[in-house]
Amino acid sequence: MLPTEEPGRRWSSPRHWSLRVKLAIVLLVPGLLALVLGGLRIADEAGEAGQLDQVSRLVAAEERFSTVVEAVAQERYDSAVFASRDREDDADVRASVTAVDTAVGQVRPVLDDLVESDPSLRAPVAQAQQALARLGDVRTLVSTSAAPPSAVLTRYSDLLTPLVELDRDLLRGVDVEQVDGLAAALSGLAAARNELTLQYALVSVGDPDPAEMQASEARLRTGLADFRAALDAGQRVRFATLIAGPGNTARVQLLQTVLAEQDRGRNPAPVYDAMLAELNAAQNGVRAELSALSTRLRDTATTAVVVNAGLLLLALATGAVVVGLIARTILRALRRLRTGALEVAQRRLPEAVQQMQTNGGDIAPLVVESIGIDTREEIGEVARAFDAVHTEAVRLAAQQALLRNNVNDIFVNLSQRSQGLVKRQLALIDGLERSEQDPDHLGNLFQLDHLATRMRRNNENLLVLAGAADLRARRKRPVPARDVLRAAVSEIEQYRRVTVRRAPGVAVAGPVVNDLVHLVAELLDNATTFSPPDSEVVLRAATGAGGTLVVEIADTGVGIAPPELAALNAQLADPPVVDVAVARRMGLFVVGRLAQRHNITVVLRPAPGGPGIHASVEVPAVYLQSGATPGADVDLDVPTQGLPIVPEARP
Missing domain, CATH: 3.30.565.10 (Histidine kinase-like ATPase, C-terminal domain)
Structure with missing residues (x-):
């Protein structure tokens, strides 16, 4: 029986650990390393996916909020024209007001969600909401006072400034390399469109301020320049050409005529409507591509997270299964080796020794059975080495049994010789006892007889030691x-x-x-x-x-x-x-x-x-x-x- 270890001592040193534990630790180290590295990569991809998801939300929010900016710009135009015409026929103004209120009501929940997800937007959103809250005062000014069109335009422009800034802040929040160019281009277009609608209103109400027109034109050109600079070559071909056509040329010519105070009675609507159509087409195209690209990138990043996580788990599971199978093979071979070794030590070898002792050391009929592991790896080598040890032990035991039997034969031979002498001695003593009449001499002969008998018993002891039978009949x-x-x-x-x-x-x-x-x-x-x-x-x-x-x-x-x-x-x-x-x-x-x-x-x-x-x-x-x-x-x-x-x- 093998000695048992104390439970606490088994864990006191790695050399006492079982092979199963050691293999688990060998797997644990690279497994943890792979888990950490894979986890870091997945975390990066998850962060990128989250960032792209935020980009998609910002793009969607900007698209919703741009309708508010455009609706307020349209209300600015309609209100200025209404004021320039002695406030007759306010149907266009009422339609614009309804459109603005509807757009504002739809965009408020979107802005609230953005503030919760991105606290950096809290200040610009608050400023935009404050500007929208002042719409009622401006509308009262338009409908109940005799404020000139220039004052109406100024009040509306003051309202639009924080709205346009919020729109650009939403686009500036798009901080992803693959789509930040499109976001910057869309921001430039938003600024240019605001200035275009302002020019349209200034020209439509008549007698515009040249300095204000020139400042607006400078801001419009800056917005268009930002738009073009943010696009790559392919995007520039697709979108920049939309606002480089005859519409912009006609607008520039009209602006020069107005600034030169020539032909002020000309209707600017066809020119500016054509230019707005070009801007809207470019803006819609850029926004659609930005939304599609950000959505595609987000989906790709999300898929990468899922795929990489699955691959990591699959790799770990595969590694665990492979190591488990290898460990099972090793442990099974070790168990067979241990079982075979114990069987040899506790049954087969003692039985072989006993059989050899019984057969007088004859090893010819004894066949040393292999432990049964014929693999060529280390465990198989140990098994074959143990078979060699078993064979040698049987051979040595046979030699020892043969030597013992030879010694026993010597004992028997010596005992036989001594027994013959003792028997003759006892016969002689017996004859002396029969012929002796002196009691003293007879007593001495009795003692001598007992000593001789004891000598015979000692000889018989040698026979017993040698495993031989008593020589006496x-x-x-x-x-x-x-x-x-x-x-x-x-x-x-x-x-x-x-x-x-x-x-x-x-x-x-x-x-x-x-x-x-x-x-x-x-x-x-x-x-x-x-x-x-x-x-x-x-x-x-x-x-x-x-x-x-x-x-x-x-x-x-x-x-x-x-x-x-x-x-x-x-x-x-x-x-x-x-x-x-x-x-x-x-x-x-x-x-x-x-x-x-x-x-x-x-x-x-x-x-x-x-x-x-x-x-x-x-x-x-x-x-x-x-x-x-x-x-x-x-x-x-x-x-x-x-x-x-x-x-x-x-x-």
């Missing part, structure tokens, strides 16, 4: 449990300290006897070794639940700490592979191996109420027979003299 007939216990006691050096308290009347199956004797002897040896020399080690046996045989060994030794005791019980239940640490506790390792061989349960427990350890051995009922008696081959080949069964005291 397996018994065919059952052996009483009491004889098994006595045989186990006889195999230890300090057999006199062991008291066999109780033994049930059951017999142990022959094939299990030798290993059970060996197992109990190892536990007794540990009990006598790790307890005081003068203390007693108690060995008892009883029938357990389910018909099992339970053998208990109790000592009053130093005891074992709980953690170490738990580790020892785990080793008894599942003996580890032989190593140096196992050699230091060879007795318990042998116990575990022998118990595992016959499904015998061995458990170590603390002694109740005092120091020491109680070892419990539970032999399955399948190896037991009730009421069996030893057969002809009961001889356990161990010195059991002087090892009685001591009845357990009853309470």
